[in-house]
Amino acid sequence: MYATGLKCVNCGALYPLQPEFFVCPKCGLEKVRGVSVFRGTTEVQYDYEALKKSVSKELFAKRPFNLLRYRELLDLGEENIITLSEGGTSLIKCKNLAKKIGLNNLWLKNETSNPTHSFKDRESVLVVNKALEFGKKYVSCVSSGNAAASLAAYAARASLGCFVLMPATTPKGKIAQCTLYGAVTLLMDGIYEEIFELYIEAIKELDILESSGGYNRFKVEGGKTIAYEICEQLGWRAPAWVIDNVGAGTHLYGMWKGFKELRNLDLVENVPKMVAIGPKAGSPIVTGFKEKTDLPLTRSEESIADGLVGRWSYDMPLALKALRESTGYAEHVSDLEILKAMEWLAQLEGVFAEPSGVACVSGVSKMVETGMVDKGEEIVCIITGSGLKEPELARRISKEPTLISASAEEIRSNLQKHLTRLGKE
């Protein structure tokens, strides 16, 4: 095991690798714009000199292509690991979408093919295995849906009790996953930040491993593995740009940490520019980058990308650091632009993704329009979650199917009508 401890990203204090130090005890909360702001998150530290001697491209290549391939870089042992074979997702070269947007070298990292159909499985596998290591019997999180569904699945497999708390407006597909996996599922009126604040207060005295994004520090570690996979899939090099859908920023920073680690370990020579794409309705990280501030938003509105909207997150300082260090970029996109991206992905590339999972495609389209990226640059968009989680929305934005009567003639005449139409297109 190569992890050495936790370090506060605000004051630099060092702590043992224990859950009570996921947040720095020295750095207190302050109330800003009605939100409890906490800048003292901690980060898992590693002995990189020892790792340099132990890991290699050849070692990784001997193992199955999934998250556990990189176990040394995740502080995971070899024995008794709970897994659903997460990670190892495809990196798809997009010809049709690239042409539509005006690019020559566009890739999609398709995270919809993870076991619970979102990138959150990369985080949950670490959360649950660490919970077992810490001797915990229960895990829980506040979530906009995907993280809860994922945690519920991994907790079931690990025989851990699971409690999840979500806004009452969470898409039904995500709620259904939580309940069928057997998690105690609580829904509450209110926005994420309000619910999270009440939740932290409520679980203070309970022996439950807190696993919300921005809080449990192993979630950042899970995000690193997307960076490892992209580099390996491109032949051990990083692309020019990585475009992510940004909510809490945990995932964005995790990927950036992963790219930097590979460079530190001499496994790649370059790192990409990181880009955060968030909804106009409320993205503190995008606004923070544009306005050079780390303050919470004064307000947020509703968006179809419900998994991304927020006013503040514990990982905001780290996400801003990733954008700054990588000389990256951040941009807002509207709901209409997100819906267009859903259609493009489905109809041009056969990828069925949810609104929160495609903001990156809307964003890269805007970056091409404004000349932020060159046509030939290598760009990877992270498609973070499946559209099957919100089938009602997909039905609303696509063409209605035709109900026909049961006769061969009716089938033939309908097919003929469409063949004629398609032939003209």
Ligand SMILES: [Zn+2]
């Ligand atoms: Zn601190």
